[in-house]
Amino acid sequence: MFKINNIRFNEQGLVPAIVQDTQTKDVLMLAYMNEESINQTLETGFATFFSRSRQAIWKKGETSGHFQSVKSISYDCDQDSILLQVEQVGVACHTGTWSCFTEGVNLDPSLKIQPVKNESLLIDLYETINERKNNPIEGSYTTYLFNKGIDKILKKIGEESSEVIIAAKNEGTEELIYEISDLVYHAIVLMVEKGVALTEIKNTLVNRKEKIKS
Template sequence: MNIEDLAFDEKGLIPAIVQDVDTKEVLTLAYMNKKSLLKSIDTGETWFYSRSRQELWHKGATSGNTQKIVEMKFDCDKDALVVLVNPAGPACHNGTASCFTESIYQNKLTSDSELSNYQILYNLEQVIKEREVNRPEGAYTTYLFEKGVDKILKKVGEEAAEVIIAAKNRDAEELKWEAADLLYHLFVLLREQGLPFAEILNVLETRHQEK
């Protein structure tokens, strides 16, 4: 595919939707011109064109929150791009993983409390991912990643045993806390193994459809 075949607008720009390759969350919407697109392809990291400053900018050049490009796609009209990335930190200048954090509509068939319950799993995965990349000193998650897979596996086993004990004792309060610990360490293990939680959900969905 020659980039000359893309349908840039009258200002020489094309919208680029940046998406996390693991979680599939949309991180931001920016614009590229031919030069920034070529630099993105050449460096393997996202470069955009600032419409306000009228200049190229490299995502993460000052913050360190770069975006490693995994794949770039164009739509059927060739006038928009999707850029799948591995982000090294928050995409938004406000410090959030995504620039899209506010809702103007929400399907009320799913309650707000249900949505927030699922959202915490996504947030947990993002925090663990950020800890692995940046390794902040003193963080427990950093400690686990630095100790390696054997330590993480040991903790998963220990927490699973604690869940069993709490359940056998019919101690709902203890079970609640131990189950949360098990989930946390399982998410750390998934990250260490490079396995997105979304793939676990895909397996569950496939099994549900087969029943």
């Protein structure tokens, strides 16, 4: 049974906390927790840590909206480190990537082991668009959309939806595939603008799938 009194905090009253995504099993980040942040995590169900640089408690996602819903919390056999298994909303890293662990070296190429990377193209696309929102680049079309704001993004959603309909009425699928890709891209721009995570869409689709089965 998990008991805070069993945890072996260091001299600063901190314990390292490894964060893992429950679905992909990716290791997302490493942070530190103290007794207060652990209590807040247990009470709220959202990952809360202690910032060593700011010397303050911080709730993951409180500024970015990329919260971590904690599904389980445990400590290791030595009781001096913690594992949080979470459902990640958005991305885990402040740089805009899915995981903080993106750089690595493969020591045995025959095993085809690569550094942690995204599970799908959609996640990679979401991260790229989110990065562009947080770090605008002059001349970027995505930056242009974010600068213009929600009305411009919604206008593009409407235009691309109409083009999908027109393409579907024509012969063949090449044009349709192109237009659907445009619509998906602009839909993800809208999601980032409104703070909607891919996991939220995925969970809704999973529920819809279950309804179809029933």
